Amino acid sequence: MVSKHAVGAFAFAALVLISGCLGVLTGEESVRFESDPATTDATVASNGGYETNGTQAFEVNRTFDVAGQQPRVVASNHITTYEKKIDLGFFEAKLGVFSVISTPAVDVAGETLNPIGDYSNDQLVGLVKSRYQGLNDVEQVNSRTVQILGEPANVTKYSATATFADNRQVDVYVHVTKVRHNEDFIVAVGVYPQQLDGEEDNILEMMRSIEHPSEA
Template identity: 50%
Template sequence: MPRVRRRALAVALALLLATSGCLGVLSGDATTFEADPADVDDAAASETGFEKNGTRDSVVTREIGPDGVSETVRVVNKVTTYEKTLEIPLLGSARLGVFSIVSSPAVEIAGQTFNPVADYSNDRLVQLVTNRFGSLSNVEQVGSRQVTVLGSQTTVTKYSATTTVQGQQIDVFVHVTKVRHEDDFLVGIGVYPQRLDQESEVLSLYRAIEHPASGE
């Protein structure tokens, strides 16, 4: 999967989490909500062959509220991406395995959560990315299972989809889950070619998510 497309998929999800729906009206000056980054335990990443490609900010600034009294809200999402080099016929060796964790602030005001991801299903998360950025097509749910992430049981949904790599369409599997941990929502997405079974590795990465990231 080309680097630009991989990066677009992860950032697309971060942007959608921050810009969909209404965050609510705040009082006072400009307010910033910033998530704590998440990553994967180093040992688990090494065992699965996925290498960390860094953590970056996805920042969205919005004016919210009625005309005349609108205020600026700055939402800082954290996107951590891991990649794995895989080899398939015709394409050769490339970083075709991708695992991204998006950490998005809950945006709590007076005990209420205004981040729309709180109500998003895994189907909705995949649909949002597909509709807005076209990174995936022919998306179809093919299964799900329960996985423990950060001490909570969460549903990891598996999808069959198609993407384009070096001008060729390839079939991929996509795994998606969402979990609330402390003040953030974490959304994990794993993508790999269907020809190369990486499901056990991706599930291992989910189980090894750390939040806040190690060293934070």
Template identity: 50%
Template sequence: MAPNRRALVAVALAVLLATSGCIGFLTGDEALSFTAEPAAVADSAAQEAGYESNGTRSIEVNRTFEVAGQERRVVATNQLTGYTKSMELGPLGETEVGIFTVVSTPAVEVAGQTLNPIAQFSNQRLIQFVQQQYEGLSDVQQESSQNITVQGTETTVTKFSGTTTLQGQEVDVYVHVTKYRDGDDFILALGVYPQRLSGEEENVLSMMRAIEHPVED
């Protein structure tokens, strides 16, 4: 049985929420707003890999902090673009067998200082956070890493193995994670698929290489 969309997208959302909750020492009278530019995979690359876009959605995080007796509101808007891959699996019918997610999150720079905590997160730290927040992912182990070029930037893709439980059955999965900065935003890409799906690693890597940011209208 393959992981479904709800279970695997939790992996991406857990990381997304991690990037927005630690902005706590800004001062001033008016709210500071930061909005990431959307990121997505080039249509031709997604189609070639067999993935269909679920569109892009914004997730706004609104926080009020008290610093030195003053309150300050900070609004950070992240963008999440999701893709799924479905295949016909005999008696199971058409089943989702892969999830790919691209998250763009603002660096949040004030006085030359980057406040977004994802700036300091390694791929290993990202996957640890995911495991802490998403109880369905267990037995996570690093398998390998390699460098690829995305938007002219060399970035490291780390491959992890893990297990998730769906409808009472254990499913072995691979999770690929990479992160880099482009302009004022950090870009995070996650690909998750069953280990038994032969050849899917190259599809995930090809989609990572084809990330565009910002997305052209």
């Protein structure tokens, strides 16, 4: 199942791809960018049966060669994960997962360097898949527009197969969206078994109830 380790790939990929845009940076000192934490409304999550694992900071840093100098770029991101224990009859586990990732836009000299801003939802779900081998057979189902943090956001729904630690496979739906809010990009990913009627409503409501910055 998609976890905080998988969604952490967003932060890593952003920093790696920024390497091609560092001509605006000079010197040997570290350049630090930090996102504000993002969560969803606690009551909305609880009403949907989800419990949070809390917010974790995910720091990635790299040193690059730029014009003979070696600036070090540090990106501090935040990930908040919610889980829901679900009984499918033959299998009971935390099969419902909702994660909110905030990653800094990295604005330098009037230019936004974080490539996550240009990623489509197909690319975002592909990034999760590439970093998490347990998610396979990902296919787009549909898209809709949802208001998130006062902005219209495109939420794309995918069908997929998730493989768990004991090699059990469950057909799941994956919902992915992204918005820019203040100085950060906010990415939300929701996953749940396909056979659960009504779970999509819980995921969409948690997306609508995203808070940024939060008090996490």
